[in-house]
Amino acid sequence: MKIRQLSLFLENRPGQLRVPCKVLGDAGIDILTMSLADTQQFGILRLIVKDWQRAKQVLEAAGQVVNVTDLLALDVPDHAGGLASVLEVFERTGLGVEYMYAFGLRQRGKSATLLFRLEDPEGAQVKLASAGVALVSAEELFRRAAA
Amino acid sequence: MTDFVVENRLFDPAEALPRGELAALQAARLVETVARAQAVPFYREAFARAGVDPASVRGLDDLARLPFTVKDDMRAAYPLGLLAVPRARIARVHGSSGTTGLPTFVAYTRRDLDTWAGLVARFLTAGGLRPEHLVHVAFGYGLFTGGFGLHAGIERVGAGVVPSGGGNTPRQVLLLRDLAADALICTPSYALHLAEVVREAGLGPSDLRLRLGHFGGEPWTEELRQALERELGILAFNNYGLSEVIGPGVSGECAARRGMHVAEDHFLVECLHPETLRPVPDGEVGELCFTSLTKEAMPVIRYRTRDLAALDRSPCPCGRTGARMGRVVGRSDDMLIIRGVNVFPSQVEEALLRVEGTAPHYLIEVSRPGALDEATVKVEVRPADFSDEMRRLVALRDRIDREIQAVTGVRMTVELVAPGSIERSAGKATRVVDRRPPGAR
Numbered sequence: 042m043k044i045r046q047l048s049l050f051l052e053n054r055p056g057q058l059r060v061p062c063k064v065l066g067d068a069g070i071d072i073l074t075m076s077l078a079d080t081q082q083f084g085i086l087r088l089i090v091k092d093w094q095r096a097k098q099v100l101e102a103a104g105q106v107v108n109v110t111d112l113l114a115l116d117v118p119d120h121a122g123g124l125a126s127v128l129e130v131f132e133r134t135g136l137g138v139e140y141m142y143a144f145g146l147r148q149r150g151k152s153a154t155l156l157f158r159l160e161d162p163e164g165a166q167v168k169l170a171s172a173g174v175a176l177v178s179a180e181e182l183f184r185r186a187a188a
Numbered sequence: 189m190t191d192f193v194v195e196n197r198l199f200d201p202a203e204a205l206p207r208g209e210l211a212a213l214q215a216a217r218l219v220e221t222v223a224r225a226q227a228v229p230f231y232r233e234a235f236a237r238a239g240v241d242p243a244s245v246r247g248l249d250d251l252a253r254l255p256f257t258v259k260d261d262m263r264a265a266y267p268l269g270l271l272a273v274p275r276a277r278i279a280r281v282h283g284s285s286g287t288t289g290l291p292t293f294v295a296y297t298r299r300d301l302d303t304w305a306g307l308v309a310r311f312l313t314a315g316g317l318r319p320e321h322l323v324h325v326a327f328g329y330g331l332f333t334g335g336f337g338l339h340a341g342i343e344r345v346g347a348g349v350v351p352s353g354g355g356n357t358p359r360q361v362l363l364l365r366d367l368a369a370d371a372l373i374c375t376p377s378y379a380l381h382l383a384e385v386v387r388e389a390g391l392g393p394s395d396l397r398l399r400l401g402h403f404g405g406e407p408w409t410e411e412l413r414q415a416l417e418r419e420l421g422i423l424a425f426n427n428y429g430l431s432e433v434i435g436p437g438v439s440g441e442c443a444a445r446r447g448m449h450v451a452e453d454h455f456l457v458e459c460l461h462p463e464t465l466r467p468v469p470d471g472e473v474g475e476l477c478f479t480s481l482t483k484e485a486m487p488v489i490r491y492r493t494r495d496l497a498a499l500d501r502s503p504c505p506c507g508r509t510g511a512r513m514g515r516v517v518g519r520s521d522d523m524l525i526i527r528g529v530n531v532f533p534s535q536v537e538e539a540l541l542r543v544e545g546t547a548p549h550y551l552i553e554v555s556r557p558g559a560l561d562e563a564t565v566k567v568e569v570r571p572a573d574f575s576d577e578m579r580r581l582v583a584l585r586d587r588i589d590r591e592i593q594a595v596t597g598v599r600m601t602v603e604l605v606a607p608g609s610i611e612r613s614a615g616k617a618t619r620v621v622d623r624r625p626p627g628a629r
Contacts, residue, residue, distance in 0.1 A: 050569050050574035052606050078578045082585075083604050087576055104608050106569055110576045139577060158576070 042166055043111040044156060045093040050106040061086060064103045065176045070096050073186055074156070075143045082124040089142070089156065091183045111162040112142075113169070114177035116152040124155070127174060134168040136160070145186060154182065192423060194316035194443040199345070200322035202453050203402060204510045213453055215247040217396060217481035222254070225487045227272045230265055234489075250367065251456060251479065256465070256490045262292045262432060270486050271295055278485060278575025283331040284431045284530065291331060294431045296484040301340065303482055304434050306467045307451050311440020314449070314506070315373055315425035316400050319346030323368035324398075326378060327405070328354035333435030334405055338373045347371075354378075355529075358386045364396050366418060375528040376416065378406035380559035383419035402438050403425055405528045407516040407629060428434050428513065432491055432526040433478045438515050447500050447512025453455020454482050458490070459499045462520040470592045475520045476513065492523045506602045516629060524554060525629065528559045531596045536565055539591035543584070551610050552600070555623040563600040565592060568607045 051057040053168075060079075063086075073089040074101060089112075090096045097107050117123045131138060137160040147153035154177055159165040169176060198204055207215065222245045238255040245254070262270065271278070278316040279298040283291035283315070296304065317323065323342045327334030329351060329608055342349045349454055350367055352360055357370035360382060364372070365448060372379060379401055386396065398420050404427040416424045427434035428448050440562040450457045459474035460467055468474035476493045480486075496518045501511045524531045537553055554561060575583055581604060589602045611618065 046576065048574070050604075050606055051579075052609065057606075080578065080582065083581065084579060085576060085581070104606075106571045106574045106607055108571070108574045139428050181517050 042113065042178050043162055044089060044114050044179050044182060046110050046112045046156075046158070047090065047093055047097055048102070048108040048110060049088070049100065050085040051079075051086050053079065053081065053083055057084075058086065060103070061088075061100055061105055064099055064105070065090065065096060066088055068095065068099045070099070073183065074142055074146075075119045076097075076140070078140070087142075093126045110158065112156045112158050113162055113165060114154055114156050114179075114182050115169070116175045116177055117155050119147055119149065119151055123153070130169070130172045130174055131159075134172055136165050136168060146183070148184070154185065192316075194222060194423060196443050197313055198508070199313035200306060201502060202372070202508065203314075203449070203451075205453060205509055206318065207509055210452060211248060214456060214481060215360070218456065218479065219245055219249065221479065221481055223489045224272050224484065225489055227489075228270055230270055231263060231489060234261075238458075241505075244396075244627040245377065247383070248456070249479075251458070253488050254479075255476070256492050257488055258492050259292070259432070259494070263290070266290055267293050268295060270488075272487055273485050273619075277371065280336075281331075282333045282431055282435065284333075287472060292432070297484040300434070300483055300485050304337060304342040304437055305455060307434065307454060308337055308439030309344035310447075310451060311425070311427045311437060312338075312341055312345050312347075312402060314440060314442040315356055315402055315427075316423065316443065317342070317345050317347055321400070322348040323341070323371040323373060324350045324352055324360070324364055324367070326352050326354060326360055326372065326374035326382070331427070334375075335432045336452065337429070337435040337437065342373075355489070357382060358389070359390055361385050364398065365391065368397040370397055371402065372398055372420070375405040376403040376405060376412055377556075377560050379403055379416050380412065380417045380422075384559055385547055387419070390453075393419070396420065398422050400438075401425065404428060404440075407476035407518075409625060415524060418454070424454050426515065428516070430493060430495075433480060433488060433493070434483065438478065439510075441508040442504065442508055443502055444506050446504065447503070447514050449506075449508045449510040450525075451501075452510040455480055457499065457513070459497070459513075460492075462496070470499050470501050473514075473517055494519050494523060496520055512522070513553055517626070522602065522620065523551070524563075524622065526554060526563050526596075526598050526600075529596070529598050531598055533597045536592055536600075536619075539595040540567060540588060542591045542595075543587050549607075549610050550619065552619060552623045553623065554629075556625070563598065564603055565600050566603045566605045566610060568610055569604050570607065594622070 075088045078085045093105040100107050117127050142156035222242050228576045234255040277297050278295045280296045283293045314509040329335035401422045401424040425441045427440035429438040439450040458477040462475045478491050478493050480488045495516045497516045498514045499511050551566045553564045585602050
């Protein structure tokens with residue numbers, strides 16, 4: 042049920058973000074979503090792409106440092122307080138959030154899909170399942186994105 | 189500029205010994221030094237390897253046959269292997285930073301300390317210090333020879349001392365203003381930093397009583413001298429020394445300020461081509477090499493300083509007969525002097541290797557944006573060290589930061605850079621980019 046995320050090291054200077062985007066573009070790889078974390082000196086670009094193995098390959102061939110991590114995709118009720126109710130489950134079951142993606146993949150009035158980087162993705166899967174929180178598989182995520 | 193004029197005065201008549209008498213004294217003292225050095229296994233072995241019978245050394249013409257001593261020999265003798273007297277005769281130990289993180293120790297007997305204070309008093313007197321002056325010492329007091337060395341020399345002159353020590357610049361400015369010291373002692377770059385803090389505090393030369401500055405411990409330029417004289421309202425003098433030889437006091441400027449007179453009655457100086465190790469003609473830059481003539485605890489024979497400078501043996505209007513050495517214009521090895529501290533690129537490499545998993549692809553960039561040197565170390569991130577979590581990368585950088593400071597004693601800015609972004613060269617890797625003005629390195 043895990044979603045593979047690619048992380049790239051970026052130096053904080055002009056052109057650094059363009060390079061990986063161009064590499065992926067040239068390889069015909071579509072970026073589903075991304076997030077940037079930065080310090081004054083350097084940044085981390087995090088990407089979700091469908092064909093992560095090939096993306097990793099082309100990025101590494103282009104001299105990028107790529108790290109693969111597992112995220113979990115969750116359906117959060119699409120109403121006010123929806124995210125808070127999910128975070129309450131995290132808190133109750135002792136799950137720590139490293140960071141998350143908020144992007145617009147939503148089934149209107151039903152749910153919004155959010156991506157979470159949790160401290161222990163393996164354990165989290167079990168805990169969330171037993172708490173009745175629905176996880177979204179990678180196939181389902183990309184199917185919805187393509188719809 | 190100050191309107192203060194330094195009148196020529198000798199501290200010790202030996203400074204003006206006629207060259208003929210000086211040569212005779214040097215020859216006699218060289219023979220004594222060679223004999224004294226035989227108490228040290230290192231020198232016995234070095235002489236044997238060079239095929240020199242110590243008893244055959246009769247005068248200055250024999251100097252060229254004697255074996256060289258280098259910094260590595262000092263390191264190999266850690267901690268006190270080059271001691272030529274019984275331990276009980278050690279009066280003090282000083283040290284300098286070393287590439288292994290261990291300092292190189294130097295020892296002094298009571299008489300060595302006495303000699304040293306006299307040598308410091310010579311250059312202070314030559315540069316205008318008088319018994320009625322009060323002197324602010326902003327050198328660190330500790331293993332570093334600067335603080336205690338200058339302190340003793342000032343007292344030998346008979347002047348008063350404010351032993352301020354290093355650091356806390358605003359407090360130093362307060363002391364300079366309120367105690368109204370006449371002379372300032374520190375590194376030239378720290379003096380410039382002080383001048384800036386003085387200015388930022390809304391003060392100027394007229395708020396201070398400073399008239400003299402005696403600066404050393406690192407190379408500096410004529411431009412910096414002018415800036416310091418203007419900013420602080422002083423006359424600035426250059427002095428030179430290194431702990432392996434004795435510390436500050438090996439040479440210093442007189443009022444003519446046309447080079448630093450070497451105390452040749454205590455040290456033989458040679459200026460050698462760094463590769464052939466043959467003497468270069470006067471006026472040409474070469475590597476300075478010193479042989480101590482009076483030191484007891486740790487005599488040094490033909491110590492290669494790696495400092496590049498020229499010698500001038502023409503007569504000086506001040507009457508001192510000691511050869512004058514020009515400003516140190518560079519190093520014959522890869523040593524950097526950063527804010528007065530000796531740093532070797534290999535130390536940075538060692539620090540990186542201590543941080544598990546860090547690839548030794550790095551570049552040290554040194555610049556002087558303001559008064560003080562700034563050093564940046566660029567380190568390539570290896571895939572194995574890379575994480576999607578920012579805090580891990582920040583922790584990695586901080587760990588490198590701490591190790592570099594622990595090994596070199598200097599704070600450097602650590603920058604993580606992308607793999608492959610540091611240029612590889614076919615031959616010897618470029619490890620250092622020094623953007624400081626030449627002559628200020």
